Amino acid sequence: MAQSTNEPQGLVQLLLQPHILPFFLVALIYAAVKILDRTDVPKIKGLPEIPAPPIIGSLYELGDNHAKKAAEWSKKYGPVFQARLGNRRIIFANTFDSVKSLWITNQSALISRPTLHTFHTVVSSSEGFTIGTSPWDESCKARRKAAATALNRPAVQSYMPIIDYECTKSIKEMLVNSEFGKKDIDPNAYFQRFALSTSLTLNYGERIDGNINDAMLQEITHVEREISNFRSTANNWADYIPLLRLKPGGNTKALEYKKRRATYMYKLIDMLKQRIADGTDTPCITGHVLKDPEVKLNDAEVMSIGLSMVSAGLDTVPGNLIMCIAYLASPRGQDIQEQALAEINKVYPNNDAWERCLSEEKVPYITALVKETLRFWSVIPICLPRENIRDIKWGDAVIPKGTSFYMNAYGAHYDDTHFKAPWEFNPDRYMADTSVDDASATRGTPHYAYGAGSRMCIGAHLANRELYTAFLRLIVSFEILPPKEAKDRPILNCFGCNQLPNGLTMDPKPFKVGLKVRDRAMVDKWIFESEERTKDN
Numbered sequence: 001m002a003q004s005t006n007e008p009q010g011l012v013q014l015l016l017q018p019h020i021l022p023f024f025l026v027a028l029i030y031a032a033v034k035i036l037d038r039t040d041v042p043k044i045k046g047l048p049e050i051p052a053p054p055i056i057g058s059l060y061e062l063g064d065n066h067a068k069k070a071a072e073w074s075k076k077y078g079p080v081f082q083a084r085l086g087n088r089r090i091i092f093a094n095t096f097d098s099v100k101s102l103w104i105t106n107q108s109a110l111i112s113r114p115t116l117h118t119f120h121t122v123v124s125s126s127e128g129f130t131i132g133t134s135p136w137d138e139s140c141k142a143r144r145k146a147a148a149t150a151l152n153r154p155a156v157q158s159y160m161p162i163i164d165y166e167c168t169k170s171i172k173e174m175l176v177n178s179e180f181g182k183k184d185i186d187p188n189a190y191f192q193r194f195a196l197s198t199s200l201t202l203n204y205g206e207r208i209d210g211n212i213n214d215a216m217l218q219e220i221t222h223v224e225r226e227i228s229n230f231r232s233t234a235n236n237w238a239d240y241i242p243l244l245r246l247k248p249g250g251n252t253k254a255l256e257y258k259k260r261r262a263t264y265m266y267k268l269i270d271m272l273k274q275r276i277a278d279g280t281d282t283p284c285i286t287g288h289v290l291k292d293p294e295v296k297l298n299d300a301e302v303m304s305i306g307l308s309m310v311s312a313g314l315d316t317v318p319g320n321l322i323m324c325i326a327y328l329a330s331p332r333g334q335d336i337q338e339q340a341l342a343e344i345n346k347v348y349p350n351n352d353a354w355e356r357c358l359s360e361e362k363v364p365y366i367t368a369l370v371k372e373t374l375r376f377w378s379v380i381p382i383c384l385p386r387e388n389i390r391d392i393k394w395g396d397a398v399i400p401k402g403t404s405f406y407m408n409a410y411g412a413h414y415d416d417t418h419f420k421a422p423w424e425f426n427p428d429r430y431m432a433d434t435s436v437d438d439a440s441a442t443r444g445t446p447h448y449a450y451g452a453g454s455r456m457c458i459g460a461h462l463a464n465r466e467l468y469t470a471f472l473r474l475i476v477s478f479e480i481l482p483p484k485e486a487k488d489r490p491i492l493n494c495f496g497c498n499q500l501p502n503g504l505t506m507d508p509k510p511f512k513v514g515l516k517v518r519d520r521a522m523v524d525k526w527i528f529e530s531e532e533r534t535k536d537n
């Protein structure tokens with residue numbers, strides 16, 4: 001016994017000998033680097049790898065714009081490459097066709113989502129994951145199915161009165177706040193309210209009744225924006241370097257936002273339960289899920305659907321809406337507005353487009369404007385991450401199950417082997433009889449703004465209807481003009497306009513536009529008719 005107690009001391013003394021200590025320290029550092037540098041998935045043979053230093057991997061080089069850097073790398077390393085980000089191995093797909101092969105051809109294998117430390121462990125541990133952040137399992141399947149049914153084409157058509165109400169309310173408020181076209185305005189808050197209030201009404205039967213300064217609107221938009229930054233695959237080094245998780249206070253901000261989110265999410269669901277108990281509830285998705293005995297979801301799953309609905313459309317719908325408005329205000333945008341108005345008037349010569357767009361989508365140029373907006377502005381530059389549940393072959397390489405895949409949607413949208421002049425904002429590329437011969441109108445998937453394949457966005461029909469209605473109504477109501485002051489001009493490229501290119505979704509820098517009312521009496525009439533139609537909503 002006595003001998004074994006002395007053994008470690010003897011070893012320590014030996015290692016501290018001056019002629020051994022330097023070798024020992026080098027060996028120790030080498031072993032530490034080897035352990036810290038191990039990746040979740042070992043290097044994949046036959047797939048180009050971005051050279052990178054140990055431990056941090058490519059994180060530093062990817063810098064403050066992962067999507068742009070990865071697109072640049074793809075020119076040198078090929079459309080699909082592997083990169084080490086800290087201790088994770090990531091497959092990046094950066095071109096239109098490579099995304100199609102991996103996300104669509106291999107969709108049944110690429111159906112899961114990886115978990116990331118900041119979002120899954122710190123922000124979401126007790127409140128449940130959203131559908132878009134859930135790995136694939138029976139619960140995710142059931143939640144996705146319930147939400148997808150509530151958002152399918154016929155269901156979305158039945159929600160058009162909500163879109164009628166919310167769109168009218170936003171346009172009316174813009175009209176008043178711009179003093180009927182005299183003052184330039186920043187369109188952001190109006191469309192954040194439009195998107196959030198639509199989601200809340202659909203999901204909880206609860207809308208934002210106040211104006212754009214409403215406290216609940218401001219709290220939810222702020223908290224969801226911060227949480228979406230915690231979800232970003234590019235913004236949180238602690239997701240990739242476990243040592244950083246030990247930093248004291250590193251989780252304080254994430255925990256604060258988790259608490260603030262829980263406060264309003266529980267409030268919304270408790271208010272709905274109370275209305276159901278009182279028999280005063282109006283039809284809504286969560287109410288349906290709570291009342292239908294066929295839908296077997298537990299409380300956390302019901303909460304997860306609500307969270308998905310509230311968070312999913314909140315940054316994405318307004319981002320697309322306001323950046324399209326920004327483009328329309330530019331000199332080239334004036335021509336697009338003119339063409340759009342002519343196309344609308346061709347289909348609706350009797351000034352009834354404002355109402356008829358609720359029940360039909362008959363102006364192909366506006367549909368093309370929606371698609372081009374989704375492509376050009378790429379508001380989710382790196383799509384929500386995926387994980388494969390089976391091995392996937394790419395050329396000679398076999399990508400083992402359990403590997404993380406990042407779709408560089410920005411890279412695919414600006415892929416000049418697929419889109420002609422991708423840097424130009426040109427809705428004509430999505431018109432069947434187009435002068436732009438890149439055939440985008442007829443080549444299946446028009447863009448990857450909604451992702452692709454087995455976990456593609458389930459809110460796409462709703463989002464498309466929101467965008468179509470808002471664009472059409474804005475164009476028939478206003479001439480959208482550049483702001484009077486140069487400092488208010490929007491930046492018209494998808495990264496320059498973004499306050500945080502490494503965020504999950506685009507966070508547009510503030511800007512203003514002018515809104516010259518085309519025909520005041522007509523706009524007043526349309527607003528009045530919408531208000532009459534929706535007064536009992």
Ligand code: HEM
Pocket residue numbers: 131132133134144147151199308309310312313316317320379380383384385448449450451452453454455456457458459460462463
């Ligand atoms: C312009 C607006 C929108 C854009 C650009 C957008 C984009 C996306 C993208 C890129 C994904 C990931 C798809 C993939 O991995 O392939 C996604 C997933 C999702 N979206 Fe959307 N979205 C929008 C609006 C909405 C709305 C309004 C809702 C619901 C009210 C919604 C609900 C969802 C849900 C639940 C998922 C997760 C699907 C899953 O993981 O299975 N989205 N969205």
